[in-house]
Amino acid sequence: MPWLTIGLLLLFGLLFIAVEVIFIPGTTIVGFVGFALLAVGVWMGYRDFGNEVGHYALLTVAVLASLIVYVGLRPKNLDKVALNTVNNATVRDVRRADVAPGTVGRTLSALRPAGTALFGDERREVVTRGEFVASGSDVRVLSIEQNRIVVATA
Structure with missing residues (x-):
């Protein structure tokens, strides 16, 4: 045994x-x-x-x-358990914004004080200096502050 x-x-x-x-x-x-x-x-x-x-x-x-x-x-x-691919994706960094100060766009949502605006074909998250802006209004980029696009009515 x-x-x-x-x-x-x-x-x-x-x-x-x-x-x-x-x-x-x-x-x-x-x-x-x-x-x-x-x-x-x-x-x-x-x-x-x-x-x-x-x-x-x-x-x-x-x-x-x-x-x-x-x-x-x-x-x-x-290869079955290891990561073989490399992620080459990038994140859009608003500190290097492609929306220059002075650019005019249209709001897609109401800005209370933050919301979404359309600049050309690009959607961006934007903020105002505290005022309410209705949806569909024209806005102008005032500045890029840290990681925010600051806008005001055009």
């Missing part, structure tokens, strides 16, 4: 290592448990069956664990 216990320890140890490397990389706890099961299984092989069986168990475990790590860490397998 000790051979069944040793075999199950080695089998579950290899399964835990495979789960750690292939299916849920980065958890480390599963890998440590798998390594501990392998170590106990090899140790029991030496203890219960002597050096010859212990050496075979150690060699088999080393080869199979190395194969699992090799298969799990191949670039083809890592």
Whole structure:
């Protein structure tokens, strides 16, 4: 019966290592448990069956664990869990606004004191200096202050 216990320890140890490397990389706890099961299984092989069986168990475990790590860490397998694309998108920064002071536009929403205005074909979030501006009114850009486009009625 000790051979069944040793075999199950080695089998579950290899399964835990495979789960750690292939299916849920980065958890480390599963890998440590798998390594501990392998170590106990090899140790029991030496203890219960002597050096010859212990050496075979150690060699088999080393080869199979190395194969699992090799298969799990191949670039083809890592592509499934790694980020491969680069995001080259940009954010429109109003500090480098393409709406110059003096530009005239039309409000798309009421400005109370913030809202949306249309300058050419471009929609922009704008603010007033505190006054209410009705929707559809013409507005003129007064300035760009920090990250806000300040407008007034034209």
